[in-house]
Amino acid sequence: MLTLRPKSLTPITRAEPRHGHTMDVVENLGGDRQGSLAVVIGGESDGGKIVRTVQLMDVSPLTRLGGSSEPRWLPPLVAGRGDGTSESSSPALLGHATAAVREGAGVFSVYLFGGRERLVGGKTGISGELWRLQVKVPADSEDGDDMVSTWEPERATAEWSQPAVMGGGKTPPAREGARLLAVGRMLVLMHGWAGTAQTPWLRDCWIFDTRKVSWISVAFADHYPSARYGHTASLVDFRQAIPSLATLTMPEGRPLPMVDDAPKVKLRAGVECMLQLTARDSRGSVAARAGDNYHCVLRPRRRRVDPDGFEQPLGLVAHPSVSDTGEGSYAISFTPLVVGPHELWVLTERGEHVVGSPMHAEVEAGRTAVDCCIVAGAGLRESQSGDTCAFVITARDACGNLCPAQIEDYAVSMQGPPVIALGGLNAPCEVPKLKTQKPKPEILSSKS
Numbered sequence: 001m002l003t004l005r006p007k008s009l010t011p012i013t014r015a016e017p018r019h020g021h022t023m024d025v026v027e028n029l030g031g032d033r034q035g036s037l038a039v040v041i042g043g044e045s046d047g048g049k050i051v052r053t054v055q056l057m058d059v060s061p062l063t064r065l066g067g068s069s070e071p072r073w074l075p076p077l078v079a080g081r082g083d084g085t086s087e088s089s090s091p092a093l094l095g096h097a098t099a100a101v102r103e104g105a106g107v108f109s110v111y112l113f114g115g116r117e118r119l120v121g122g123k124t125g126i127s128g129e130l131w132r133l134q135v136k137v138p139a140d141s142e143d144g145d146d147m148v149s150t151w152e153p154e155r156a157t158a159e160w161s162q163p164a165v166m167g168g169g170k171t172p173p174a175r176e177g178a179r180l181l182a183v184g185r186m187l188v189l190m191h192g193w194a195g196t197a198q199t200p201w202l203r204d205c206w207i208f209d210t211r212k213v214s215w216i217s218v219a220f221a222d223h224y225p226s227a228r229y230g231h232t233a234s235l236v237d238f239r240q241a242i243p244s245l246a247t248l249t250m251p252e253g254r255p256l257p258m259v260d261d262a263p264k265v266k267l268r269a270g271v272e273c274m275l276q277l278t279a280r281d282s283r284g285s286v287a288a289r290a291g292d293n294y295h296c297v298l299r300p301r302r303r304r305v306d307p308d309g310f311e312q313p314l315g316l317v318a319h320p321s322v323s324d325t326g327e328g329s330y331a332i333s334f335t336p337l338v339v340g341p342h343e344l345w346v347l348t349e350r351g352e353h354v355v356g357s358p359m360h361a362e363v364e365a366g367r368t369a370v371d372c373c374i375v376a377g378a379g380l381r382e383s384q385s386g387d388t389c390a391f392v393i394t395a396r397d398a399c400g401n402l403c404p405a406q407i408e409d410y411a412v413s414m415q416g417p418p419v420i421a422l423g424g425l426n427a428p429c430e431v432p433k434l435k436t437q438k439p440k441p442e443i444l445s446s447k448s
Contacts, residue, residue: 015055015073018043020094020116025059026108027285029137035060035151039100039110039135042093050092050118054079054133058153079133079158091131091160093117097180099187101210102284106137111187111210114175126195128174130208132161166214172206177229184242184282185210193229201227241279241287241328243294243348248356249276251331256356264360265344267336269399271366277322277330277346277354287328293349296320296332298361301341320344336363339401365403372396 021043027036038057045051053076061071096115102108112131119125138155165171178192187208194202203226205218248263250256251274256263267273277294279287298318320334336342346357377391397403 015040015057016045016051016053016076018045018051018094020044021051022096022098022112024098024100024110026100026102029102029106029108029151035153036062037135037137037153037156039098039133041098041110041112041133042091042096042115044094050094052092053077054135054158056135056153056156060151074153074156077156077158079160091115091117091127091129093127095176095193096127097178097189097192099180099182101182101185101187103134107134109134109210111180111182111208113172113180113189114178114192116176126174126176126193128172130163130165130171132163134159134161163210163213166212169214170217171215172204172217173202175202175229177231178202179231179233181233181235183235190233191225191228191231199227201229203227241292242282243279243292243350244352244354245280245282245284246292246294246330246346246348246354247278247280248346248354248359249278250274251276253278256359259360262360263356264362267342267361267363269336269339269363269366269397269401272333272335275332277332279328279330294322294330294354295347296322296334297345297347298334298336298342299345300338301343301360322346336361337399339363339365339403365401366397366399368395368403369398372398372400 021040023038023040025036025038029035029037036059038059040055040057043051055076056074057071058074059071091112093112093115096112098110098112100108100110110133112133113129115127116124117127135156135158137151137153138157172189173194175192175194179190181188181190187210189206189208191204192202194200203224205220205224207216207218208214209216248256253276257265265273279292281287296319298320318334318336320332323331323333325331332346340363342361342363343358344361346354346359348354373396374394375391376394377389379389379391383389395403
């Protein structure tokens, strides 16, 4: 493999020579600013030996997200079985078909179907088995969030397994030289060589649902390609971004705080909050172009039942603004006004939640605003000499919410004669004192 550079060709360290293998690329495995991997599986090497190891290449420098200085091969990865069996129980194939599916930050699976396997006695046979290779790239996380903060592909681990088809349904016939495509979480299998006397070439199409673990045979009335094997097939996704796969983060891609494995943010009434929405394509990679429309709703979690029997939010419902900042990201800004538990909904045009929505948001009171506080009590109007007069200050923030004000938020002074004549003696006026009355109002008292 060669990397093109101006006026030069830089050779890259080679993996074990082989043919009949497959290679899949998975991007953005370490979050928005981390690396990508290419996965090479199977093939036949020198001397007719079928390769069992999995080879990874760090291709981060070939993506816009950066990585190491040059693409590089990582040491061969020996993938075991989840049930503890040895690597000899994993597939050793050539001419198979593979496709990669992202499953989360630093985790993806490569699905493998068919191919030619070497049997006991040196003979070969065509396989009709489906295998799954799950690869994990360990990384450090922040505050329990699943956003990958480091990129260390050398620590990657892999494990083979065989998905059990739900309900024992029909499966595609054995083949080699087929092609497998991943469209989101769905796999499309087309054509191949069956090697049978009557129909050596296959002309069929199967779809595998990785969530339901089931196969579906698809028939076409017209314009379906003729039977073949050894062909190519590529996916071109003109949509660039799938709205419902967009992810919600803090500004600059910082992860959201997590509470009990769910995103939750603390907000202050009257203080603007900023969030970032990142558009992603069917593979979960950051989409360079998006342009989709989103809308947000900040609604109280408390509900009331209206006269018609329907639940309605108990409080003010806000509609945060969403602006397209370009390059596949959106800025969400809003200012909460009402204290209490809320839910932030980020929805697509079709009403679908994006990843991370609905998100819990706890709105707390803002700082005490003097012009919004309420002062009341008989001590403000009149008092008798020698008696204690009192009045109450109800602390509120700029949005009118009751707030736990601090004593130091207030200063009280008396206006009037500096001394009062009592029976021919000059008695100074006592300095007012502050007392806190739970839960929130403050009591001011003084003697006149």
